Amino acid sequence: MLIDFFYALRAAKLPVSVREYLTLLQALQSGVVGPANPEAGSLDDFYYLARTTLVKDETLFDPFDRAFAAHFKGVQALTSEGTRDIPADWLRQELERLLSDEQKANAPRLDWDELMQTLKKRLEEQQGRHAGGNKWIGTGGTSPFGHGGHNPQGVRIGGAGGQRSAVKVWEQRLWRDYDDSAPLGPRHLKLALRRLRKFARQGSALELDLPDTIRATAANAGWLELRQVPERHNLVKVLLLLDVGGSMDEHVQQVEALFAAAKAEFKHLEIYYFHNCVYDFVWKHNQRRHRERTATLDLLHTYNRDYKLIFVGDATMSPYEILQPGGSVEYANAEAGAEWLQRLTRHYPRHAWINPQPLGLWPYQRSIELIQQLMAQRMYPLTLRGLEEAMRVLSK
Helix, strand or coil, X not given: CHHHHHHHHHHCCCCCCHHHHHHHHHHHHCCCCCCCCHXXXXXXXXXXXXXXXXXCCHHHHHHHHHHHHHHCCCHHHHHXXXXXXXXXXXXXXXXXXXXXXXXHHCCCCCCHHHHHHHHHHHHHHCCCCEECCCCCCEECCCCCEEECCCCCCCEEECCCCCCCCCCEEXXXXXXXXXXXXXXXXXXXXXXXXXHHCCEEEEEEEEEECHHHHHHHHHHCCXXXXXXXXXXXXXXXXXXXXXXXXXXXXXXXXXXXXXXXXHHHHCCEEEEEEEECECCCEEECCHHHCCCCCEXXXXXXXXXXXXXXXXEECCCCCCCHHHHCCCCCCCCCCCCCHHHHHHHHHHHCCCEEEEECCCHHHHHHCHHHHHHHXXXXXXXXXXXXXXXXXXXXXXXX
């Protein structure tokens, strides 16, 4: 079977050599995975062992995954039959079926102004708890107000989100800072960011200049004459604005890897957080974001135009949050998010938006299209090619 697997990898244009194949066999004979090692006997364990021994370049991981899946199709189902737990998502789907398709289709749809006015009216009129209805603030129904039900555009009040159709959220949400000590993940993150580096020699002469020392020594009849130069420093300045919370929870590992790589590569790096879209303030620490805020205008006054501005976010939100004053899901912002994005991009001519959302989903999100327009199409996916393109634009 493994010989066929070897030829399957070669057929997929993977540069797998006989030496690497023999290394894989030696690892199996040594009991690294397999029956001899009960703690590492699954197909997943064999996958990681095979990838470690056979793949030399991270950029080949995707072709390897496809070839592996094609060759071992069905093996996982045979080896794990009867041992899998029923996913919680299945149970949630059963609960969602309590609402018929007709009920979902007839859920009341209100525009922004009508939604806000109706919510104010319901708060004045409602006296008790309601569930399963289509009017009052409650749970499990089609009302625009509450949680646990279905409405294409409403205000989620309490409860856990799931359908991402709320245009405003009424709750205090707690997020955590991205962890800069997390593993860097794919090495190409750091390599891509290095395209933005710009070195110059500054400060006192502390570093040995070997070529000039050799020339000076030769000119001095062989008597050693040391020559020194200032150390080289990366002069690039980066202002990094990170989207956090909500739909970004799905991309935490990717963004943390990028965040850690940026901290390792850039000496002059300023980091702030925002949620969904930038408005009149940002913050340094998520745990203290309600007490310690930084006015967005202060960013423009504090950091010069020579900073490179990088947004990192999935740009997935209600279009109201970009275009409408008061459209933020958390508070009544005086100016639309689009106004603030335009101010920032005008002030920082070298700017880009890094989006961890898969590129294939972009055409289905109206908010992504709007952000792309506001960023003059300078939105790039969080992939090797996307990062390289973004760094190339920022370095011009």
